[in-house]
Amino acid sequence: MSRAGLAQRWTLFVGALLSVALGVALVQSSLLLLISAATYDPPPGLSEAQRMQISDGTTAAVAMLGVVLGGAVFLAGFVISSTFAFTVDQRRRDLALLRLVGGSRGQVRRLLLGEALLLGLAGASLGIPAGLQVMALQAWLMRRFAFVPEGFTGQWRMWILGVSFGTGVLLAVAGVLVAARRAARVRPLEALRETGAAARVMTAGRWIAGLLFFGGALALIIVAPHGGPAGGVAMAMNVAMPASVAVVAFAPLLVPVIARVMPFGGGVLGSLARANVRDARRRSASVAAPLIVLVALVVGNTAAGASFTAAGVDELKRTTHADFVVEGRGPLGSVPGVATASTELSLPGELTYGQGEDEESEGVSVLVVDPAAYAAVHGTPVTLGGRAVVAGPGGDVPASGTVRLRLPGGDLGELPVTGAVPTTMSGGANLLLPPGLVPALQLAEASALSFVALEPGADRAAVRAALARTGPVSDLDDWLRADAAGRDDTNRKVMLIVLGLGGLYALIGVINSIVIGAATRRREFAEARVTGLTRGQVVRAALLEAYAVTGAGLVLGALAAGGALIAVLATTSAVTGTATLTLPWPLVGGVALVALTVTGLTSLITSWSATRQAPVTLLAARE
Structure with missing residues (x-):
């Protein structure tokens, strides 16, 4: 029966199949790239400094790919479950008829789970080869943006076949599980008449899930300001995820309310579109759900990243007491008119913690500084001398204890960590070293x-003219603006890799919901036409309805993104003393324009296709 149901109503299941395939492709690609980056071995012939820089870059890439993988799993689970739930809901009359002719609740559940199993296997079969193309695209983006060296590619591993098939089946079965249980519990007569439990859109499960995820988002907002620069940023960047799920859980209540205040225009078509939005709450909520998540993640996380970058630059401007910044490879020497010059030599390094089996190594950024000059310029007292080192503003190094440090060209051995400078929103070096600790030969290649x-x-x-003999000279404000532009550029690249394909996947989820909804509205459109509406009027009414639901989805997505922005304001205020918020208005406008264009075109095409047949033929047909 599961195979027959898929074959007979294939138009309803195309969207679910596509969702599974793309979800498997995205998860498979992210996992293979993460493993490849974690096991990447730099090519021979490189200097030790170059190998350390590549190792540090791949470590950052692994962290970024971990975020990508987590986001891929979340989006795949969300889009697939939303699509399957909507598909099951559109078949509630058929399932009721099956119950009336003798089918038990268990048989209905097994039927739906069997369909999900078949779709999971078919989706994984399509997703595995598609995942290779997605991996090639992601790897190209990472090389293009210099997160990994040239020549880096994702490596195929045979065990990924089992993971991909397991992912497809698990996501499909999990996605349909709750919907199957609910469909089996509804009484068949109530489903046919759309009364009682069948008419209820806010189930106990929706209320519980919505309140739980709302509580999770609220907890992150409250705790983020106390997490410091690193912890606060991480928590604020994660607020949009539970906030969007909470809003989606309450979407059947919220979407019709917001959609009804959208400008429908007057006349019969406006009234018809408004009535459809009000009455078809499940359909409206299902179309808006992926859009809510898309807006929340893309706008919320991008705005949070830009805001933290701006906060870091403002913090640097307030705490750095300097007039010029000189780039070069060594100290400035004596220059008339200079009161203080803090020359900071930057080197890549490798820290080792523990002994024996507990030994761990990680790449770090090291600054060799004069403590008095550093304190005068940055306003931070630093005590350095002998072999003592201090944890830097970038964090990630304990403020006490002993570490083993290796620099390009030699191992400095065991070093005592005697303190730490305050961590900053802008980050920086992980470790500060005194000038006499590093041999001059090792400092020869350091950037200054x-x-x-x-x-x-x-x-x-x-x-300025005298300093220019050493290297390029910039006013502090100009250097900070250039630094901010570089940080923004890096942030945009990270957001593109982390959210680009995921955002496209969520947008495809919106298209799936519109297509599934239109596939079941042929009789509804036919009834509207026999009452006097023309085919063009029916299509325009459906288009008005789609625009209203899209507008509601954009508003609710912005509401979920607002939770992340509240966390940003609280965190930047706690860390830097000044609440900072930067909104990417071009991105907001672009997302809204793309969403309206895609939903409008999809609604236009699907409604035109659904009204192709004569209405009398559709109304007379018996399925």
Whole structure:
């Protein structure tokens, strides 16, 4: 029966099959790339410094791919479960008839689970080869944005076949499980008449899930300001996920209310579209659900990333007491008119913790600084001397204990960590070292950045000309703006890799919901036409309805994204003393335009296709 049901109503299941296939492809690609980055071995012939830089980059790539994998699993589970639930809901009359002719509740559940199993296997079969293309695209993006070196590619592993098939089946069965249980519990006469439990859109499960995820989002918002720069940023960036699920859980209540205030226009078509939105709450909520998640994740996380970058730059501007920034490869020497010059030499390094089987290594960024000059320029007291080192503003290093540090060209051995400077929103080096600790030969290849403060009354032009003999000179404000532009560019690249394919997947989920909804509305459209409406009027009414639901989805997605923005304001205020919020208005407008265009075109095509046959033929047909 499961095979026969799939064959007979294949138009309803195309969207579910596509959702499973794309979900498997996205999960498979992210997992293979993560394993490939974690096991990547730099090619021979590189210097030790280059190998350390590549190792540090692949470590960051692994962390980023971990986020991508988590997001892929979340989106796949959400879109697939939403699509399957909507598919089952559109068949409630057929399932009721099956119960009336003798089918038991268990048989209905087994029928739906059997269909999900078949769709999971078929989707995984399509998703595995599609995942290879997705992996190639993701790897190209990572190389293009310099997160991994040239030549990096995702490596195929045979065991991924089992993981991909298991993922497809698990996501499909889990997605239909709750819907199957609910469909089996509804009394058949209530389903046919759409009364009682069949007419109830806010089930106990929806209420419980909505309240739980709302509580999770609220907890993250409350705790984020106390997590410091690293923990606070991570928690704020994760608020949009539970917030969007909470809003989706309450979507059957919220979408019709918001959609009804959208401008439908007057006349019969506006009234018809408004009535459809009000009466078809399940359909409206199902179309809006992927859109809510798309807006919440893309807008919320992008705005959060841009806001944290802006907060870090503002913090640097307030705490850095300098007039010029000089780029070069060594100290400035004596320059008339310079009061203080903090020359900071940057090197990649490798920290080792523990002994024996507990030994762990990680790449770090190291700054060799003069403690007095560093304190004068950055306003942070630093005590350095002998072999003592200090945990830097980038964090990730304990403020006490002993670490083993290896730099390009040599191992510095065991070093005592005697303190830490405050961590900052802008990050920075993980470890600060005194000048005499690193041999001059190892410092020869270090890049230098000198923050220069002038004496009162000094001739800025003359001092700038003298400093230019060492390297490029920038005003502090210009350097900060350039640094902010670089951070924004990096942030956009990370967001594109993390959310780009996921956002496209969520948008496909919106299309699936519209297509599934239109496939079951042929009789409804026919009834509207026999009452006097033309084919064009029916299509325009469906288009108005789609635009209203899309507008509601955008508003509710922005509401979920607002939870992340509240966490951003609280975290930046707690860490830097100033609440900072930067909204990516071009992205917001772009997402809204794409959503309206895609839903409008999909509604236009599907409703035109659904009204192709003569209405009398559809009404006379018996299925």
